[in-house]
Amino acid sequence: MTSPFKHAVTIYTDGACSGNPGPGGWAAVLQSGEHRKEISGAARHTTNNIMELTAAIQALRQLRAPSRVTLFSDSRYLVQGMTEWLPNWIRKGWRRPGGTVANRTLWEELHRLAGRHAVMWRWIPAHHDDPVASHPENARCDELARAAIAAMEREEGGGATTEIPDDPS
Template sequence: MQEYINIYTDGSARGNPGPGGYGIILRYKQSVKELSQGFRLTTNNRMELLAVVVALENLKTNQIPVRIFSDSKYVIDAIQKRWVYGWQAKGFNKKKNKDLWQRYLSLARSFNIEFVWVKGHNGHPENERCDVLAVEAALGKNLLIDHYFEEVQQHED
């Protein structure tokens, strides 16, 4: 049976834009690690995508295949339907989250990644836990500044 590093992600924004956060669970065999972070002004889609990026950035190896579980159709469809590669070819012209997509594409090259869509708020234990982490992060203190969103993207809209 194939071994995988399983990654569960979720993003949240309280208002869109508004305070937001992401939640991540990294699982390999018996090892489990949770990550989360909040931002003072961002969007739900940014947090969904940032969760995937941060999860990949936190992996210590690229030698084990990775399965990423997400309830974000935005993220899953852009990757599985290969839209992101068309956006990249056009310089992400008029596309949101260019900075995060570029980070993702740079990371993804060195991993064997399989994406799995899960229905959100449907009782999936890890997805529910990631949602709690993301919401708690969004509502927490010490929120970081999503510089790209606040300084660049918001002014392009």
């Protein structure tokens, strides 16, 4: 039997904020065989969690065909959200103890995009928490995300600047 997933893709993502909330950036490094792509962007007023979700969303949007994806992130919010919390949120109508799920629109988009692929979500230590155990691509994503913030603040462009609206939920 032939797999519907034509490519194996490794993705590293990161989000960053100058203040939380404040100006934020996101970045991803995608690798498949000899191919490599770096993407990044920024938003003027956002949160770190929104940037983490945006990095994963933008990375998955780059994939043209259903793929076997291993996505690495230092965000427990992202990884636990996709592997542990999401099924319960959906089953409970996007409610959680104490109210509604924050950033629901982004979670729904990420869930939709991930559904096209076979995604393994992997947490890795943050580059600044454990430089020895962290991955160089995670540090590269952090550099790209912070550069996107700086470029936006200078209004010189830089990366694919993406304004993320405040989530009403």
